[in-house]
Amino acid sequence: MARNKFDIDEELESPFDIRHFRRALVYIRKQKTPMLVAFALSTLSAGIALSAPLIIQHVIDVTIPAKDKGALVFWSAMTLATIVVSVILATIRSRIMTRVGQDIIFDIRTDLFKHLQELPFQYYDDRPQGKILIRVVNYVNAVSDVLSNGIINFILEILNLVFIAIFMFAVDVKLSLVILGGLPIFLAIMLLLKTKQRRAWQAVSNKSSNMNAYLQESISGIRVTQIFTREDRNEGIFTKLAANYRKAWMRAMYFNHLVPFTVDNLATLVMTAIFFVGLVAFGPAEATFGVILAMSAYASRFWQPILNLSNIYNSFINSVAYLERIFETLDEPVTVSDVKDAVQLPAIRGRVTFDNVTFAYDPGVNVLENLNFDIKPGESIALVGPTGAGKTTVVNLISRFYNVTGGAILVDGHDISQVTLKSLRSQMGIMLQDSFIFSGTILDNIRYGKLDATEEEVIAAAKAVCADDFIREFERGYLTEVNERGSKLSQGQRQLISFARTLLADPRILILDEATSSIDARTERLLQKGLNELLKGRTSFIIAHRLSTVKNCDRILYVADKGIAESGSHDELIAQRGRYYKLYTAQKMEA
Structure with missing residues (x-):
């Protein structure tokens, strides 16, 4: 139950591996057509843009020395055209990928919501609502760009590197080797940072989840907070949670910024090396000024994709923590669901039988043990007893909000674990204690x-x-x-x-859990008249602490000691002078 606290980090139950990312590809494949179009546009744009340094080299080494003004105007116009076309293609591609990203968000979020609706009560008993909400909203937003633009940009930047390398080696092999000399250093640094980055972003995920959980709890309980003047105390708790989040975020950003810092410095060193080698070591005989300028432009372009790849890598590492949380939620087992060969429950009369039923919320801690009773169609049954004895548990089991640990529950002779949930619950009317x-x-x-x-x-x-x-x-x-x-x-x-x-x-079976607990006595008397008519012909289970409301039930079950301690009509139980008698007498005296 530790995860049910806002100040406890949720530990991942399985480490991330590439299978998580392969699962994400399911959402990407749905968008393959627009993504291929965007990729084609990006490739075309990159190819056009890469021709610019070659034009510059030609102009400096050929056109300007020849003083050919017409050619200079022509090549200037061509350079401008490459920029305009690249911008247009990039804009179209950006619009396509914006839509793709939103479609991916829609698909993931829809799957999450659908799964959350099918999860049993136990899942929600064990977690704050805030830690669930942040996965559906914030975490899905965080991974969308990586799963859309990230994939295309990754492939595109790899192709950019290949194209740039081809252009570089076509211009000058030796200076190209100088440019590539910084790669081993960059790769070594990235390997050192990889694990630390992932752990840092997992910490951000944890602290964000904790803060969100407390915020949701505080908003839901704001009336109680103000009644007991807990504002200052709660502010202190939230401040601590926010400080923990800020600390985790700053550590994660520290590792994030190390990557572009490394790339920028390596790019600067490489540019310096090009000019040093080209002008000093080789000299004009081996490398013209136009060649050096072209190679410096390609060097800048070569390290730009590497910087972009490092940013994509950063985004991927950041999103890994969120993907893990999303898939952890999707992997939560739906323990209360239709079995493989579940059948439709036919129209029922309302007979309910508990056959040696045992149930535990937590393993080994039974709430009910070997519980047996048989309710005839149309009977009205009151469940009374001390708080925490298991009254609500009994009606939750009839509705199959939980699976029994042992034994079976039958409705008209049908084991409810073998029928579809929809056919069962559609014939039941359930009013829980929380009137939502x-x-x-x-x-x-x-x-x-x-x-x-x-x-x-x-x-x-x-x-x-x-x-x-x-x-x-x-x-x-x-x-x-x-x-x-x-x-x-x-x-x-x-x-x-x-x-x-x-x-x-x-419904054929009516369940009322403290249905009249917040209704005044006058309204309750009026309501009782309508209920008497509505309960006719229906099997009903009524939980009530005010015993005056259940006196007219056909049978009263006193729930205690993990089972039914007493059973009978009001008059029969009063005559027995047992637990029900003591409880009823005590309430009468208080009244």
Whole structure:
């Protein structure tokens, strides 16, 4: 559970290797046609640009000594033309690759979101939301350029080096060898920096993830922060996290800047060597001034691709840390999913059987052990007991939000692990303890689980749970826009809207987890009248701490000691004078 803290770095569970990059090629191949076009344009542009030094050499060694003004104008126009054409081709290529980069971002982000929606509750139990969000947004943005422009630029710069080398050796072999003399030094430095760079950018990834996790947590809990005047303390925590990020970033940038620093200095040394060798060692007899100028231009052009390659390499090293995180998320196993030969669950009547069920969130720590009960279709079942006993766990298992550790859960005799999740959950209405409201209209929120529901059906569901009156008090009624988590609504209003959303689906099995916990006593009494009608013919599981709300259930299961400690109707359990009796009596006295 260490990863569930904002101040703990997430260690990668497998080291990066080339297979990660090969996986990224899946997204690149989808864009191969526009990338090939962009590559062709880049190659043509580079070839045209490389002709400029040859024109300069010819002008200095031939045209100017001959005092041929017409030829000088012609070659000047040709030089200008090479620049204009190169710029035009580069602009077209840039537009193509901008679109390619955004398409790659779209594909990766879509795959991530789809996978995140399929991951089990356990995944979200173990991680702060901020550490998940940063992977979908920031990390995908960080790798897009490397996976689009980076690939083309890498190949292009290699070709540039080859073309430049050909042009250089065509002009002067000895001076070309001088230019190549700096390469061994550059390669040695790059090898020394490679591992340190990767580790430095992994640290940046960790610190960024930690800061993002705390920021998200702080925003979500801002009301609690201000109630308990924790602003100064929280600012101190965030400042420390931001300082750690800044330190990691500065270290990573230190290694990044060493590469262009090395290239610039090597390029300067090589340029100096060209003039020294050409003018002093060889002399005008072996190297004309035009040749030396042309070679110096090629030297500059030769080291520019190397600088570009080093920047691409830097970007690749930076992106490696993000690719690792992205693929780590995509590799998270979907432990709760349809088995290979899963079948459609037919229309159910609502019989639910727990057959020797054992369950543990963490290995070896059982929450439920050898749990057995059989619920008949249409029965209303109350789950009561102390906090943490496993009441919510029972209903989560019926919905198959988690897989059982042992035993089986049957619905109408069908093992729910062998049926498709959609066919199971589509016949269940589940209202969890957290009444989550999505941004949008109240109408959209109630219709969330049944998109084809008519407005009349939505209103009928709202009336049944006593939500219609307060909804109509809003200026726009059911078309009232609400914010994420329903911040404009009271907790009770949010629960009533969630209740209407659940009931609209017309489920055969209804699960209500603390459904009336934030509703006042008057509204609860009104709601109970509607519920009594709605529960008819449905198997229902109701979790409630206020025992007055479950007195009329067909059966009450007292969950304790990793199983069912007591079972019976309200009157039967009161007569037993056991745990339920003590709990009920204590609540009555408090009231």
